[in-house]
Amino acid sequence: MGLEFRLKNGALHHITMIHTPMFFARTPSTFLDKFLALTKDAATGKADPSKLAAFMKQHPDNAAQFHFLETNNPPASYANCPFYGIHTFRFVDHAGKTTNVRWRFVPEDGEKWLTDAQLAQAPREFLEAAFRDRVKQGPVRWEMIVTIGEPGDSENDPTVLWPAGRREIKAGTLTLTSFAPDQASGAYKINFDPMQMADGIEPTDDPVLRFRSPSYAISHSRRQTEVSEPEASGQR
Ligand code: HEM
Incomplete structure (x- = not known):
């Protein structure tokens, strides 16, 4: 909003x-790394799961919001x-x-x-x-x-x-x-x-x-x- x-x-x-009550990045570099990890491969049209897994390991500051999004669906409106x-x-x-x-x-x-x-x-x-x-x-x-x-x-x-x-x-x-x-x-x-x-x-x-x-x-x-x-x- x-x-x-x-x-x-x-x-x-x-x-x-x-x-979400919390953000996924404690520093700007986590923000950038997440977008890089989520970038879709031009050939497959999908993000590479190994890149996301590596990101999660390198950036524990992402964990709280990740958990929130895993356990809460979007709002109805x-x-x-x-x-x-x-x-x-x-x-x-x-x-x-x-x-x-x-x-x-x-x-x-x-x-x-x-x-x-x-x-x-x-x-x-x-x-x-x-x-x-x-x-x-x-x-x-x-x-x-x-x-x-x-x-x-x-x-x-x-x-x-x-x-x-x-x-x-x-x-x-x-x-x-x-x-x-x-x-x-x-x-x-x-x-x-x-x-x-x-x-x-x-x-x-x-x-x-x-x-x-x-x-x-x-x-x-x-x-x-x-x-x-x-x-x-x-x-x-
Ligand atoms: C490093 C952290 C962040 C970066 C690099 C970033 C980047 C951006 C950019 C580039 C836009 C588009 C701005 C425009 O075109 O006018 C945007 C929009 C927005 N961001 Fe962020 N953001 C960050 C963190 C956050 C956080 C922490 C919040 C919440 C508190 C937030 C809430 C929003 C909202 C609500 C909009 C949409 C504004 C609109 O309606 O135009 N962002 N963000």
């Missing part, structure tokens, strides 16, 4: 989230999906005091995961279709829960969860009232750089968080020029 908050003073704040901010961020008060936080968005419709039988029959893009149908029935909501970190809680490792029982705050409600494809909504033009933060929220030194900014900039500029160009030239 990508969110862009547009503040009254013109500032922007971005939140990006995925549906985006409306039934929790979303996790993954990284630790810092809230800074007026006196400059910082508090480490993490956040997640909990669906009002409740968490619902596909059964194996449903998954086997689910068509491509079923999540988008299910969401479009759900929005027609009324607003879809998530509650934003902020968890307050304690000394010793992992700050720079997005593969490690914080222990249960931390203080939590209901920070607000996200309400979606309409659906539009990316290009029509304008979201397509946004670079959801997670380092785009409003005053009072700051990054940690998490190397994965820090690496995302330059990578999203390259992707975004290529998306604007390489994908949008035919449309743009058609308008000239």
Whole structure:
């Protein structure tokens, strides 16, 4: 989930989230190695299982998310999906005091995961279709829960969860009232750089968080020029 908050003073704040509680890479090199391991062979059209096995052995930081995905099917709809901010961020008060936080968005419709039988029959893009149908029935909501970190809680490792029982705050409600494809909504033009933060929220030194900014900039500029160009030239 990508969110862009547009503040009254013109500032922007971005939140990006995925549906697993933890990430699969403690460092950018794990991220790269996973994509290399999953690359499909041109001749067979399949990834080489031995490369994936070697990756798993070399990168134990991938294990927690791998286990989560092995033991949880996809959600039935985006409306039934929790979303996790993954990284630790810092809230800074007026006196400059910082508090480490993490956040997640909990669906009002409740968490619902596909059964194996449903998954086997689910068509491509079923999540988008299910969401479009759900929005027609009324607003879809998530509650934003902020968890307050304690000394010793992992700050720079997005593969490690914080222990249960931390203080939590209901920070607000996200309400979606309409659906539009990316290009029509304008979201397509946004670079959801997670380092785009409003005053009072700051990054940690998490190397994965820090690496995302330059990578999203390259992707975004290529998306604007390489994908949008035919449309743009058609308008000239
Ligand atoms: C080294 C780690 C990561 C790399 C290299 C990476 C890379 C990327 C790139 C290149 C894009 C496309 C950006 C664009 O074209 O605008 C993207 C999209 C996205 N990423 Fe990551 N990512 C990383 C980690 C994460 C993490 C930890 C999260 C969750 C907290 C995340 C959530 C997302 C989301 C939600 C989008 C879609 C944004 C949209 O709707 O346009 N990514 N990522």
